[in-house]
Amino acid sequence: xxxxxxxxxxxxxxxxxxxxxxxxxxxxxxxxxxxxxxxxxxxxxxxxxxxxxxxxxxxxxxxxxxxxxxxxxxxxxxxxxxxxxxxxxxxxxxxxxxxxxxxxxxxxxxxxxxxxxxxxxxxxxxxxxxxxxxxxxxxxxxxxxxxxxxxxxxxxxxxxxxxxxxxxxxxxxxxxxxxxxxxxxxxxxxxxxxxxxxxxxxxxxxxxxxxxxxxxxxxxxxxxxxxxxxxxxxxxxxxxxxxxxxxxxxxxxxxxxxxxxxxxxxxxxxxxxxxxxxxxxxxxxxxxxxxxxxxxxxxxxxxxxxxxxxxxxxxxxxxxxxxxxxxxxxxxxxxxxxxxxxxxxxxxxxxxxxxxxxxxxxxxxxxxxxxxxxx
Amino acid sequence: xxxxxxxxxxxxxxxxxxxxxxxxxxxxxxxxxxxxxxxxxxxxxxxxxxxxxxxxxxxxxxxxxxxxxxxxxxxxxxxxxxxxxxxxxxxxxxxxxxxxxxxxxxxxxxxxxxxxxxxxxxxxxxxxxxxxxxxxxxxxxxxxxxxxxxxxxxxxxxxxxxxxxxxxxxxxxxxxxxxxxxxxxxxxxxxxxxxxxxxxxxxxxxxxxxxxxxxxxxxxxxxxxxxxxxxxxxxxxxxxxxxxxxxxxxxxxxxxxxxxxxxxxxxxxxxxxxxxxxxxxxxxxxxxxxxxxxxxxxxxxxxxxxxxxxxxxxxxxxxxxxxxxxxxxxxxxxxxxxxxxxxxxxxxxxxxxxxxxxxxxxxxxxxxxxxxxxx
Numbered sequence: 155x156x157x158x159x160x161x162x163x164x165x166x167x168x169x170x171x172x173x174x175x176x177x178x179x180x181x182x183x184x185x186x187x188x189x190x191x192x193x194x195x196x197x198x199x200x201x202x203x204x205x206x207x208x209x210x211x212x213x214x215x216x217x218x219x220x221x222x223x224x225x226x227x228x229x230x231x232x233x234x235x236x237x238x239x240x241x242x243x244x245x246x247x248x249x250x251x252x253x254x255x256x257x258x259x260x261x262x263x264x265x266x267x268x269x270x271x272x273x274x275x276x277x278x279x280x281x282x283x284x285x286x287x288x289x290x291x292x293x294x295x296x297x298x299x300x301x302x303x304x305x306x307x308x309x310x311x312x313x314x315x316x317x318x319x320x321x322x323x324x325x326x327x328x329x330x331x332x333x334x335x336x337x338x339x340x341x342x343x344x345x346x347x348x349x350x351x352x353x354x355x356x357x358x359x360x361x362x363x364x365x366x367x368x369x370x371x372x373x374x375x376x377x378x379x380x381x382x383x384x385x386x387x388x389x390x391x392x393x394x395x396x397x398x399x400x401x402x403x404x405x406x407x408x409x410x411x412x413x414x415x416x417x418x419x420x421x422x423x424x425x426x427x428x429x430x431x432x433x434x435x436x437x438x439x440x441x442x443x444x445x446x447x448x449x450x451x452x453x454x455x456x457x458x459x460x461x462x463x464x465x466x467x468x469x470x471x472x473x474x475x476x477x478x479x480x481x482x483x484x485x486x487x488x489x490x491x492x493x494x495x496x497x498x499x500x501x502x503x504x505x506x507x508x509x510x511x512x513x514x515x516x517x518x519x520x521x522x523x524x525x526x527x528x529x
Numbered sequence: 530x531x532x533x534x535x536x537x538x539x540x541x542x543x544x545x546x547x548x549x550x551x552x553x554x555x556x557x558x559x560x561x562x563x564x565x566x567x568x569x570x571x572x573x574x575x576x577x578x579x580x581x582x583x584x585x586x587x588x589x590x591x592x593x594x595x596x597x598x599x600x601x602x603x604x605x606x607x608x609x610x611x612x613x614x615x616x617x618x619x620x621x622x623x624x625x626x627x628x629x630x631x632x633x634x635x636x637x638x639x640x641x642x643x644x645x646x647x648x649x650x651x652x653x654x655x656x657x658x659x660x661x662x663x664x665x666x667x668x669x670x671x672x673x674x675x676x677x678x679x680x681x682x683x684x685x686x687x688x689x690x691x692x693x694x695x696x697x698x699x700x701x702x703x704x705x706x707x708x709x710x711x712x713x714x715x716x717x718x719x720x721x722x723x724x725x726x727x728x729x730x731x732x733x734x735x736x737x738x739x740x741x742x743x744x745x746x747x748x749x750x751x752x753x754x755x756x757x758x759x760x761x762x763x764x765x766x767x768x769x770x771x772x773x774x775x776x777x778x779x780x781x782x783x784x785x786x787x788x789x790x791x792x793x794x795x796x797x798x799x800x801x802x803x804x805x806x807x808x809x810x811x812x813x814x815x816x817x818x819x820x821x822x823x824x825x826x827x828x829x830x831x832x833x834x835x836x837x838x839x840x841x842x843x844x845x846x847x848x849x850x851x852x853x854x855x856x857x858x859x860x861x862x863x864x865x866x867x868x869x870x871x872x873x874x875x876x877x878x879x880x881x882x883x884x885x886x887x888x889x890x891x892x893x894x895x896x897x898x899x900x901x902x903x904x
Contacts (some may be wrong), residue, residue, distance in 0.1 A: 264680040264683060268688075270683075299674055300674075310637075431838075458830045458834065462803070487642075
């Protein structure tokens with residue numbers, strides 16, 4: 155689909171890449187009914203990455219996101235769908251999905267359980283598009299109440315974890331440069347799964363002894379090899395291994411979990427709440443991301459479920475603006491490990507929000523998810 | 530322990546049975562520190578039942594409760610521990626437990642996750658005493674924010690269920706009289722498990738065809754007998770069977786679950802969050818009560834967990850004032866079945882709160898758990 159054709163379908167007016175004029179999606183029903191109705195707006199945006207980003211499966215320089223706004227009685231909640239291309243969602247799929255959303259049937263944004271069940275029922279899949287509604291709704295509710303979400307969750311803001319910062323797969327001199335740029339972060343996350351895993355680790359270890367987390371993104375295709383690699387990594391101050399083998403390899407991961415000296419965390423294998431149960435006995439923990447599990451509400455439930463199974467919990471992200479990162483950050487006092495560097499990887503953030511200060515996820519006292527749109 | 534001695538130990542001043550002058554529990558630390566501290570007060574109270582209440586295991590005319598209050602910046606949240614004697618808690622155990630609670634170490638009542646983890650860590654057991662702190666804290670937080678808890682949970686208040694009303698085991702003419710008095714309730718709960726089960730059912734069926742729920746309170750001691758009884762009850766417009774056999778009978782309940790034409794709900798077998806996992810595969814559903822699971826926060830988590838296991842959920846109660854009943858009612862839009870008649874069974878309620886209107890649990894818009902103390 156050509157760009158002009160897409161904009162026509164979605165009803166957008168877009169000028170350049172950063173100045174955006176969102177157009178309300180108001181169906182005929184909502185125009186004729188009470189003004190105390192929620193109005194959903196959305197517009198596409200493209201995140202520009204500071205560095206070309208390479209993982210075991212792909213390389214890229216941009217990430218398409220869809221920004222949402224829900225307005226109710228003059229208050230606006232912000233949301234975001236981040237859609238790395240390999241996950242199957244796009245500006246087009248998100249626009250198609252969000253065009254089907256009719257919030258005018260709900261008289262009260264506080265009925266989140268009902269509203270989000272409706273959103274989930276509109277179509278299968280589309281987890282990021284669904285999350286963009288969930289996040290905007292949470293931001294709206296927090297603003298209507300005048301409270302930040304960490305307080306509504308009953309959490310202590312000082313209990314936020316330190317986040318890791320991701321070093322993509324690259325040549326040794328670039329990797330060394332990235333490690334230097336990541337000075338403020340206390341923990342690094344290393345992407346593995348190509349044929350230069352040991353080189354990557356040794357390059358990083360030549361310049362820093364910070365704790366590392368290794369994300370293999372399903373890159374290892376042999377369980378014995380995976381175990382040998384993990385045993386080697388365990389001698390290199392590595393904290394955990396994320397998704398070492400293909401997500402469909404249940405028995406192989408269970409086998410590895412029994413033998414691994416490091417915790418094995420399921421990421422691609424764990425998308426929605428229902429996957430947490432399946433991950434029990436297969437992984438030591440799960441990586442929960444708003445863009446996988448449709449947003450804050452299901453993420454909160456997923457954390458509760460994982461804890462009931464005595465599993466470890468990481469909260470992760472895609473490349474995202476400070477909108478979706480801030481939303482995830484409100485849940486972070488509940489987790490063992492945070493990987494919320496998404497907004498640090500981009501050069502054109504739209505929001506001021508939760509900050510990473512000296513490597514620590516740092517919440518503010520603003521209501522909702524705690525963000526302000528940059529002018 | 531004699532009454533006078535008990536009052537001395539607990540530091541209470543009690544005049545008569547209904548006029549009560551709560552005495553603050555303030556330890557030396559909290560006196561010398563900031564005034565923006567939570568203060569916990571508690572006092573014993575005795576609920577008077579309208580009818581002598583007989584279940585498979587006991588009969589009684591009163592229920593001891595401990596009322597709590599948490600005050601913070603001039604706002605008071607109310608809580609309650611209901612302690613039917615056969616469950617092991619008492620005025621004395623609750624006073625002992627609550628005397629150990631030091632809330633002055635927390636600077637903010639919103640840190641509920643942390644505060645309630647501390648409460649739970651003070652001593653094992655004492656679920657009702659723990660719930661009395663949890664409920665008061667929830668009431669306080671809702672009042673500080675100015676919102677009722679059903680809104681904070683994101684629930685639709687009109688989605689509350691109808692509650693059952695409990696008919697205790699008694700002689701046919703008393704049973705018929707009780708059924709008449711229960712006119713406003715759409716569903717009756719019948720206590721079974723003695724030797725007159727069929728007589729009870731036939732007596733009720735002689736005067737009403739309302740749906741029945743049967744609570745056996747572990748009364749049947751033979752799985753084949755239990756199955757035959759359930760098959761018979763299934764022909765009598767019975768909706769479900771609660772705790773048919775002793776709570777320790779795991780395999781027998783799993784056997785019964787496979788064969789029963791009616792859903793089998795675990796009650797005595799399911800106390801805390803961790804028991805939900807164990808109940809999966811053994812019962813079709815679970816009866817969650819604040820007094821078993823230490824309050825609203827764990828109850829909410831328990832419901833999420835039960836749903837993740839595709840289990841049915843009932844929310845139940847003890848004989849309680851409108852304080853604890855109202856607290857449970859805020860969660861009721863999430864459940865399949867409510868059994869929240871506890872305040873209807875007593876003649877000396879202390880609060881005006883959530884009401885049962887034409888048999889339906891009916892929430893109000895007041896902040897917190899929605900109760901006002903009667904003068």
